Amino acid sequence: MKTFKLLAMVGLGALLGCEGAIDPGAITPIGNGSGSGTGSGSGTGGGASNSGAGQGGAGGGMDNPFLSPCVTQPTIANAPMRRLSHDEYRNSINDAFNLPAVTTVVATSTVDFVNDPVSLGYRNNANFLDVKPLLAQQYQEAAEKIAPVVAANFAKIVTCNPATAGNQACGDQFVTQVGKRLYRRDLNTDEKALAMKAFTTGLTGYDFATGIEFATNAMLQSPKFLYRLELDLGAPGNKRTLNPFELATRLSYLVWHSGPDDALLTAAGSGMLTTKADVAREAQRLLKDPKAQRQFHFFEEWLDLDEASTLDRNTTIFPNLDPNLLSLQKTETQTLVADVVLNGDGKFSTLMTAPYTFVNAALAKHYGMTGVTGTAFQKVALGPKRVGLWMQGGVISVHDKQNRTSIVRRGLKIRTDLLCQTVDAPPNNVNLNLGPIDQGLSQADRLAQHRTNASCAGCHMRMDPIGQAFETIDAVGRERTVDEGGKAIDPAGEITAANDATGKYVDAPSMVAKLGTSKIASDCFVTQLYRFSMGRSDEQADQCSTYTLKQRFQDNGGDIKDLLVAITQTDDFYSRNVLPPVTP
């Protein structure tokens, strides 16, 4: 019997009951990083507020209907040094060499990299991305496996023949050329000397290939490669525009999750990457490249699809599942995201309500669809009871339990990550008992009974009705009309305390349609992409940038590709606060 690996990812059982004095407004927007919603606005955006639902993102001034935060608080947030996420590490090396053999060894040698701590759903929060001993050792081991493969392919990387040009000259060329790709700029004299020293150690002790191996091995472990450094050498106190190479780096990691290509580095080195217009032009170019498909990684983390590789389920209740089910469902989601965001109209609302999905024969069989053959994913129309991203099999069922759906978890996911609201935990030392599961009630009925306790209702009325609408999808992502106990499903309900998404719905498709056109969900999406893109939580000081992005996202009809370009135009992207260095 298989068991389920995902269940502890949210403290959901903590939410199965919440006796005690919980304020009905206990769900509030995730506001600024400090959780204190101050600012020039009148109001409700602060993290400590119990004023009920509000828009996600920075609290404070944005609530003032008359003044833009760019007027009241034209600040930018401090940008921490960013270590490469593991995906960025892999992409950066793969793109620097662009050789299948390197890509293969990168994949195998990094598979056990210790996962970075999650913060607000993402594994790329700069404040948690450091190099502890375990990771330092993993970097060392990976570099030692990748470097010989690079060395063996020297002739494909650098056009220099040691037999004719000489070992030293070819080593120099290799370090110069590869170093620039890895460090994302030209190496300075000291950096080059360090790399050449490693090369020389290998060369003199062994041979030329060993020299290349040693140099590669060393550069792959360098902090100049592993961190995206933006050194503030000027006087502190003001913000500064990033230099062209810093902009090139921010841009390529934003769109490609990888280092700049030669064209971008050339633009940076030739004065063609200085203005915001330059940055927008290059962003548009990068978005047209197939590497932009890596944007899916944001969606994967936003939707929690990254947290497991298999969807283990009770084999008695769910017999004969495809062992690769979750993998197939991830591909389904990836294909939809690419279709809408990169190849289609790019609209958030389309993503939310697309009346189609993508399946191959194996997934079609799982969903009970007919007429689909082969392993390639193809577009298929959905019936009236299922639409868009959030009703996809993997997206919704990844929050379920081993033996059944989880109404609470599904609702909680929508609350926290599509509406950007927080949910309190039940107080300690109170009875959380929901009673046994097999008492002849549907899950929904059982939760409804639970909510007759007013103190539980405060939290659960925000989660359960949303989750209940999704009951028409079972715990492995298939449509159904009755729940696990054979009870008829009633998907109608009401979203409460959700600003312009508040209201009644008849089923999940109508609910997600309502969410898809709501400002609260649209703003939340901006917040989510902003957090991921900046590698940190949004803060009070980000207000100008986030407000501007939310407005533009609205004005452009929720165009996600345009949102990525828009991020590059914010002051938080284009510049940084000059921070005083700490001397040793």
Next chain:
Amino acid sequence: MIKKPLSRRTLLKSAAGFSVALPWLEAMAATPPPRRVIFVFTANGDQTARRLTTKTETGFVFDDMLSPFEPYRQNMLVMEGINKYHYKLPDGARADGHEQGGSALAPWKSGTGSFPIGGGNGATIGYVLGPSADYAIGERVVKENPSVRFKHLNFRVGQNYNNIWNQHAHAGPVGTQNPVPPQVNPFTAYTQIFSGLDLSGQATLARRLALKQSALDLVNGDLNSLRGKLPAGDRARLEQHADSIRDLERALQGMAGSSAACKPLGLPATFDHLNDDNYAKVGDLFFKISNLAFSCDLVRTINFNWSGNTNDRVYGPELGLTDGHHTISHNSDTTSFDHIRAIKKQLFTHTTTKLFDLLKATPEADKTMWDYSLVVIWSELSQGDTHATDNDLVLFAGGAHGHFRQNRYLNFKSVAKNSHSNMVLSVWDYMGYGDVTTWGDPLLLPNGGGPLPGLV
């Protein structure tokens, strides 16, 4: 501060030293074995009413759940009534019982900004703002015993992602959210921890050392070039990196084995460490690695976790259950409690006591490692259905150098100094650091610092 790297000569000399270290160390046999502790975590609390049937200090009788420990009782201290006092922390600085409780070896306020669930009063919550005891004790051990390679080891069975619920070790310093993601793959853990064991052939060894050292030279050069150029937060992370590089340099010194038991393990054939069906096998292997790491004196504090807190593993293969551990733990009915006790017994019988047996089977000085080690068994909650944290069960096992008066039951419910932090201070005390009299936030030591009374 970025420290000066070890010289190449030192490294080569030390690496070659492994093969000659054991005879030398045998001559050192008269040295008392080092003090070491392994924290063993199991999730979701238990059933407070069904731990013991007789609760007298020396005549205590284990109830069924704890019965697997009966053969080991001579070297056990059974403690109830330990209180985590999380309610003393102010709103906004206290995560929920699972989150805060799982990090109770790091009894600090919680930060904000990382999770939308569980903060209270509408706020986000973050990781705890300070180090865990396994890390802090280990930091001191390494500082005072440079031959000990690792500050701590941090293992978890299952789950490959890391969040507020399943990371229980923290590096600090105080005021900083800095969780330490655990090692979850025992096979790679073995390779990484015992990297000095498989050095074969001097030619290969010399090349490997040259390869590693040439990279470390470059990394240190680049790290040094960044000194004085980064603001505070970034600098702290760079220092962490530099410290990790020091750790790699120590690894080049090879193995400083302290007993004849310090020799390679016969590893089983690889299996999927993330497949829940292999849950116990992963734990067993981590215990063997822990035992060996102690034998080689590579580490003296280990944070071992059968899972993260809130774990919802389904004990189907072993117990025929269909609901997850955490899900069941929120229920108060008789059947659910029966299942909770069965899960705990499962974890104790078929798994944790295997660690005891490994320690007992490892000769050390005149006895075994069991006699010179401390195992601390704990959970994030006292009981799951109420999220209670005021009546925790904590078990001290292992001879622990005779530091504690054992084979006793102690109930701290009515004892003033009964904080979980006092319990951790008892561990500090055992480890030889009795000068540490306060640990964590003072709010969580409401009746003063120092160890739990009456243990020694």
